[in-house]
Amino acid sequence: MFKRVINDAIADVVFDFEGAKITARSGESVAAALLADDLLSFRQTPVKDLARGPFCMMGVCFDCLMVIDGQPNRQACQVVATSGMKVARQHGAAELNIDQADPA
Amino acid sequence: MSTSYDAIVVGGGLLGSAVGYGLARQGLRCTILDEGDVAYRAARGNFGLVWVQSKGIGKPIYADWTMGSAERYPEFSTELLDRTGIDTSYSAPGGIHICLNDEEYEDRVEKMSTLTSHQNGRFKHEMLDRKAMLERLPALGPEVVGGSYSPHDGHVSPLYLMRSMQRAFVDLGGEIKNDNRVLDIQKSGDGFSVRTANENFSTARIVLAAGLGNKALAPMVGLEQPVRPVKGQIIVTERQAPFLDMPTTHARQTGEGTIMIGDSHEDIGFDIRSTPQVMQTIANRARRSFPVLSKAKIVRTWGALRVMTPDGLPIYDQSETMPGAFTAACHSGVTLAATHAMVYAKYVADGQLGRELEGLSVRRFDV
Numbered sequence: 001m002f003k004r005v006i007n008d009a010i011a012d013v014v015f016d017f018e019g020a021k022i023t024a025r026s027g028e029s030v031a032a033a034l035l036a037d038d039l040l041s042f043r044q045t046p047v048k049d050l051a052r053g054p055f056c057m058m059g060v061c062f063d064c065l066m067v068i069d070g071q072p073n074r075q076a077c078q079v080v081a082t083s084g085m086k087v088a089r090q091h092g093a094a095e096l097n098i099d100q101a102d103p104a
Numbered sequence: 105m106s107t108s109y110d111a112i113v114v115g116g117g118l119l120g121s122a123v124g125y126g127l128a129r130q131g132l133r134c135t136i137l138d139e140g141d142v143a144y145r146a147a148r149g150n151f152g153l154v155w156v157q158s159k160g161i162g163k164p165i166y167a168d169w170t171m172g173s174a175e176r177y178p179e180f181s182t183e184l185l186d187r188t189g190i191d192t193s194y195s196a197p198g199g200i201h202i203c204l205n206d207e208e209y210e211d212r213v214e215k216m217s218t219l220t221s222h223q224n225g226r227f228k229h230e231m232l233d234r235k236a237m238l239e240r241l242p243a244l245g246p247e248v249v250g251g252s253y254s255p256h257d258g259h260v261s262p263l264y265l266m267r268s269m270q271r272a273f274v275d276l277g278g279e280i281k282n283d284n285r286v287l288d289i290q291k292s293g294d295g296f297s298v299r300t301a302n303e304n305f306s307t308a309r310i311v312l313a314a315g316l317g318n319k320a321l322a323p324m325v326g327l328e329q330p331v332r333p334v335k336g337q338i339i340v341t342e343r344q345a346p347f348l349d350m351p352t353t354h355a356r357q358t359g360e361g362t363i364m365i366g367d368s369h370e371d372i373g374f375d376i377r378s379t380p381q382v383m384q385t386i387a388n389r390a391r392r393s394f395p396v397l398s399k400a401k402i403v404r405t406w407g408a409l410r411v412m413t414p415d416g417l418p419i420y421d422q423s424e425t426m427p428g429a430f431t432a433a434c435h436s437g438v439t440l441a442a443t444h445a446m447v448y449a450k451y452v453a454d455g456q457l458g459r460e461l462e463g464l465s466v467r468r469f470d471v
Contacts, residue, residue: 046343046361062342062403073342073401093345093361096243096396 046093115314118437126449149408164222173443180442193359199257325429
C-alpha cells in the first residue's frame with residue numbers, strides 16, 4: 001500500500017515485529033517501516049477493541065501506539081527504528097503492574 | 105424586535121446547562137446565552153468528582169445541599185441516558201481521601217466527625233487504617249498511613265455530563281446561543297429585556313449562571329456576586345487497564361482508562377497556564393499515593409479557573425429590586441448538577457427559592 005519514495009538507499013536496520021524480521025532504512029520511524037511492510041493495524045483500542053493504525057505520522061493522533069522494547073503505548077511514528085528492537089501491537093490499555101512499581 | 109422566552113439562562117457551563125435543562129424539563133421555553141469560546145469556562149477544569157466527603161465541613165447547610173445532589177445523581181444520570189443515549193460514565197463506588205502522614209490522618213478524623221455531627225447520621229463514612237485501605241486500593245504505596253472512605257462519593261465524565269445536559273435541553277426545545285455575551289439587562293414590563301453583542305431578547309425570568317462573569321452581570325439586576333478565580337491544574341495520563349476501583353480526592357481513573365491527577369489551588373488571578381512547579385507538586389502526591397503511576401505517561405496538562413466565593417460555599421439569590429432575576433455561583437458544577445437541574449430549576453420556575461437556600465444568600469457577607 002505504501003511505497004518508499006526513494007528506494008536507492010540500503011535498508012540496513014533490522015528489527016523484530018512479533019517474531020517477523022522487518023527491515024528499515026536508517027533514520028526511519030518504526031511506523032514508517034511497518035507501513036512500508038504493509039502493516040495497517042498497529043493497535044486495538046482500549047474501550048471498543050477496534051483496530052487502529054497511524055493517521056498523522058507526526059505525533060499528535062496517538063493512533064500508532066505499540067509496545068516497543070517492553071514499553072507500552074509508545075508512539076511508533078516518533079520512535080526511530082534501530083536494529084534489534086522488539087516491537088509488538090498494543091492490545092487495549094497498558095497494564096500498570098502494581099508489583100513492579102518503583103518505590104516512591 | 106426581540107425574541108421572547110419564559111426564561112433565559114446566562115452562561116452555558118455546567119451550572120447554566122444544568123439549570124437550563126431543569127427549566128426546559130419544567131416545560132419552560134428557555135434559551136441559554138453563552139459568551140463563546142473566549143469565556144474562561146470553569147467546566148474545562150472540572151475533575152469529575154461527585155463528592156460529598158469534603159463539602160460543608162463546619163457548614164451544615166452546604167453539606168446538606170451537596171448530599172441532596174449526590175443522592176439524586178443515580179436518577180439524574182439515568183434520566184439523561186434515557187433522554188439522550190449519552191452515558192455520562194457515572195458511578196458511585198464510594199470515594200477515598202488518602203492520608204500520607206499521621207498529621208493528615210488526625211486532621212481527617214476531625215473533619216469527618218464534624219461532617220457526621222452536622223447530619224444526624226445521614227453522612228456515612230469510615231476511617232480506614234493502612235491495612236483496610238490496601239484492601240480497597242491495592243495499588244497504594246508504602247507512605248500511605250490511612251484515609252477516609254465515604255459511600256456517598258462517586259465520579260462522572262464532566263464532558264459527557266455537559267454534552268448530555270445540553271443535548272437533553274435542546275431536545276426539549278431549548279436553544280443554546282453562543283457568541284452572545286450579555287451587555288445589558290433592563291426591567292421591562294413583567295420581565296426583562298436582555299441585550300447581547302448580537303441580539304435582543306425578552307424574558308419573564310433570568311438566571312445569571314455565568315461563573316466569573318457573574319461579578320459584572322449581577323449589579324445589572326441589583327445584586328452582588330463576590331466571586332474570584334482560583335486556578336486548578338490537571339494532569340491526565342494515557343489510558344491504562346483498570347487499576348483504581350474508586351475515585352480519590354487527588355486522582356481518579358476515568359471510564360476510558362485515563363488517570364486524572366489534580367486538586368491544586370492557586371489564587372493568582374485570570375491565568376490559566378499550566379506550570380511545571382504545580383504539576384510536579386500534584387504529580388508527586390499522586391506518585392506517593394500510587395507508586396505505579398510513575399510508569400504512566402502523561403499526555404496532557406492544563407489549567408482552569410474555579411469560581412470561588414469568599415467562604416467557598418455557593419451563592420443563590422433572587423433579586424429583591426428585580427424579582428424574577430436570579431444569580432447562582434458555585435465551584436462544584438458537577439457535584440451539584442443533579443440538584444441544580446431537579447431542585448434549583450423548580451425554584452426558579454416557581455419564582456421562589458427554597459427555604460434551605462436562605463443561608464446561601466449573598467446577604468451572608470454583609471457586615
